[in-house]
Amino acid sequence: MNTTPFPPELTLYYSPKACSLAPHIVLEESGLRYSARSVNIRAGEHRGADYLLLNPSGTVPSLAIGEQILTESQALLTYLADLVPERELLPRPGTLARARAHEWMNFISSSLHPAYRAVFRPQSYGGDSPEAVESVRVRGQERLLHALKTVEQRLSGNIYALGNAFSAVDAYLFVFYLWSFDERLGCEMPERSRYRALAHLVWQRNSVRKVVARERGVRPYELPIEFTGADASTTEVA
Ligand SMILES: N[C@@H](CCC(=O)N[C@@H](CS)C(=O)NCC(=O)O)C(=O)O
Structure with missing residues (x-):
């Protein structure tokens, strides 16, 4: 029996500008409530015992779904899109x-x-x-x-x-x-x-701007000048 409440409690573990940006955007697009926790890869947090318990690969993203953990970007994107089929973030299964x-x-x-x-x-x-x-x-x-x-x-x-x-x-x-x-x-x-x-x-997309701003607030990273015009002056540290 599936005991996970709906909508489930969702926490994304991400690192700024990493591949975890994709599920971060999709979480925002989903309209669901979620928490986002940055993992400090530069400080080796992803190789620490606590994080390895979550994700033995020592990579981001990881998604906590209540008590369960899901890893691998594609799995996260698929799961999140399927939570909100009305948003049509992926085509229907079987097509x-x-x-x-x-x-x-x-x-x-x-x-x-x-x-x-x-x-x-x-x-x-x-x-x-x-x-x-x-x-x-x-x-x-x-x-x-x-x-x-x-x-x-x-x-x-x-x-x-x-x-x-x-x-x-x-x-x-x-x-x-x-x-x-x-x-x-x-x-x-x-x-x-x-x-x-x-x-x-x-x-x-508003979701993308919002998530990118959140990530850059945690650790600044440069955006292509074609996106930002003169406002591309943030220090690149990714
Ligand atoms: N196949 C994994 C790859 C995840 C991955 O390599 N993440 C990078 C960030 S983009 C990472 O955590 N790197 C840290 C490391 O490998 O030490 C996925 O798609 O989620």
Whole structure:
């Protein structure tokens, strides 16, 4: 028997500008009550015993649902969207459109996100060998360029990831559009006009502005100047 009350008590564990920004946005879009707790990755809080009890992977996001914990961005996005079907944050289960949403989210979590990780933190794959680390970084750049081109191709004919309406997939894509401006990437980003147009639409949403402001209040991070104009002067510490 399911004893979780509805709506359940929801607490998101997140880190500013991390992939947890996607479920953070979707929580805001859901209209549900929730708490958001930042995890200080820089101070190693995600590797502390308390956090590892919540999420043995030592990563954000994690979502406390009453007494239970759910991890993995795609699982959180799916669960949250299904809590509020009337908001149409994902297509109905059992439809091809729903499978398309999972196709996108799997691609993001298994190709786009790891490519960034290989460039930002090549030592997490390359270990102690400087040659291996450098090789991971370079291969990561190649994979990232390929993944960004794939995003652009997949968006062909669509305004949003799934067509003409905003969905949780767009929140997920938005995070990695922000990351594409990071100076640490060390390579020129490919043409991404469709991705840019999508990100700009997402940026117009009140939920996104609110959540980004909350996260930047915890730890300032720079936004692409194309979003902010002259107001992009916050110190980058992500
Ligand atoms: N597959 C996981 C990946 C989560 C992940 O790698 N999160 C990053 C932030 S974007 C993190 O917590 N990194 C800390 C670390 O790996 O030490 C998901 O999609 O939720």
